[in-house]
Amino acid sequence: MTATTVIALLALFHGISASPLKASQRTHGFCKELNIPVFATADTAVYDHPKIESNIQARAWAIYADTWSTPQGAKTLVHNTTTSDTFNIHAQLCVPNVAGIKKSILQIATHGAHYDGRYWDPELDRENQSYVEASLKAGYSILTYDRLGAGQSDHPDAYNVVQAPLELEILRQLTLMARNGTLYNIAGKAQPANAAFAGLAAPKKIVHVGHSFGSFLTSALIAKYPALTDGVIITGYFYGKYLGAPGMASWGVDFAATASPPFNRPGGYVVCQKSGIQNLFFGGNPDTAFTPEMLEYGDSLKQPVPIGELASAFHIIGLQGPDLKAPVQFFLAEFDFYICDGDCKGAYDPQVLKNTYPKAVVEDYIQPNTGHAFPLHNNATAGYQVMFDFLDRNGV
Numbered sequence: 001m002t003a004t005t006v007i008a009l010l011a012l013f014h015g016i017s018a019s020p021l022k023a024s025q026r027t028h029g030f031c032k033e034l035n036i037p038v039f040a041t042a043d044t045a046v047y048d049h050p051k052i053e054s055n056i057q058a059r060a061w062a063i064y065a066d067t068w069s070t071p072q073g074a075k076t077l078v079h080n081t082t083t084s085d086t087f088n089i090h091a092q093l094c095v096p097n098v099a100g101i102k103k104s105i106l107q108i109a110t111h112g113a114h115y116d117g118r119y120w121d122p123e124l125d126r127e128n129q130s131y132v133e134a135s136l137k138a139g140y141s142i143l144t145y146d147r148l149g150a151g152q153s154d155h156p157d158a159y160n161v162v163q164a165p166l167e168l169e170i171l172r173q174l175t176l177m178a179r180n181g182t183l184y185n186i187a188g189k190a191q192p193a194n195a196a197f198a199g200l201a202a203p204k205k206i207v208h209v210g211h212s213f214g215s216f217l218t219s220a221l222i223a224k225y226p227a228l229t230d231g232v233i234i235t236g237y238f239y240g241k242y243l244g245a246p247g248m249a250s251w252g253v254d255f256a257a258t259a260s261p262p263f264n265r266p267g268g269y270v271v272c273q274k275s276g277i278q279n280l281f282f283g284g285n286p287d288t289a290f291t292p293e294m295l296e297y298g299d300s301l302k303q304p305v306p307i308g309e310l311a312s313a314f315h316i317i318g319l320q321g322p323d324l325k326a327p328v329q330f331f332l333a334e335f336d337f338y339i340c341d342g343d344c345k346g347a348y349d350p351q352v353l354k355n356t357y358p359k360a361v362v363e364d365y366i367q368p369n370t371g372h373a374f375p376l377h378n379n380a381t382a383g384y385q386v387m388f389d390f391l392d393r394n395g396v
């Protein structure tokens, strides 16, 4: 057997041994799930935080973390480490039906904490809510993935491994793989075979889209590696005085392994109760902004969060991007509780956002009558159009 055959067989075996990979025809394109081996090396650290192995410890951790006298950020770092490994990253690549200039633009969308890649592609009412569907309709190719620790990607140690700088490196590697053709090559070979992915030329441009923690990562990527992006949409995040104001106690967490329903996760992974999902992700007028079905669906999609990524987030937030030239849109939900303490109007100075990326076109937009997880609210599609119009006006 040649080395290539062995790798192909291993990839096939891996796909079968995990849950079966799905491929689906969409109204405006075709999607395929992938398991992508991503090699990443990053600075990590051991942090001083409580262990979480019960629901009581989970809630006590949230209160401890919110307490004014609890050390925060760098003060909690005990010693520095390095993590270097190959991780399985579960992803979905979708390409539009229609050939066109936008097909050669790949969006890479990074979800926030408490969700996985399905955040961008809700099944409840794809036509009116899925960002993936809307992107295909607008002619874009799009990669969504489960961040390390979420969904069907690997779930390593929640304290010492799943940390923000490592997740940033995974996003950088995925971007490099997309740019140099490796990603489309993997998609072309992955089963089930489909003509839509055969012989795809590597994307000409990459647009990065983030939500919440995924926007922390996206903003860090574009600040540190400005040449890797051609356009940026930052949703559900800006670095401001209200960031995280409601505190982690508002999440109403259980230990993931003893939650109902339970998740197969080791110590240090926490998951929201349904009330926490509403507190964090839903907002606006409850009669018009979202339906009870959307809240129910949002709860059914939830994922555990590894606390190490929160302890290490200080490394990647609030970075300046003096060299970024790609256009950036901040797309904010009017009644975002966690980012704006409930009201984004007047919660920030647009000039401060512009100053973060002095060489780039920077715009901000507030989507009306919507909470933090705006794809799970009514009128999401009109919001997506605002993003696509921005990209279009700026040549991506």
Ligand SMILES: *[C@@H]1O[C@H](CO)[C@@H](O)[C@H](O)[C@H]1NC(C)=O
Residues within 6 Å of the ligand: 077, 078, 079, 080
């Ligand atoms: C960890 O590394 C950072 C950056 O290199 C350094 O500033 C810090 O002092 C180190 N912390 C410890 C506890 O060694």
Ligand SMILES: *[C@@H]1O[C@H](CO)[C@@H](O)[C@H](O)[C@H]1NC(C)=O
Residues within 6 Å of the ligand: 125, 127, 128
């Ligand atoms: C989706 O939106 C269209 C028009 O925007 C509407 O006609 C349709 O009823 C919506 N679908 C659902 C399931 O709400």
Ligand SMILES: *[C@@H]1O[C@H](CO)[C@@H](O)[C@H](O)[C@H]1NC(C)=O
Residues within 6 Å of the ligand: 173, 176, 177, 180, 182
């Ligand atoms: C493409 O980029 C990935 C990620 O950095 C790297 O592992 C791979 O060797 C590169 N492949 C080529 C053909 O340059």
Ligand SMILES: *[C@@H]1O[C@H](CO)[C@@H](O)[C@H](O)[C@H]1NC(C)=O
Residues within 6 Å of the ligand: 366, 367, 368, 369, 379, 382, 383, 386
């Ligand atoms: C729906 O969203 C669009 C785009 O943001 C906005 O112009 C419109 O006013 C919104 N409609 C409602 C009813 O909130």
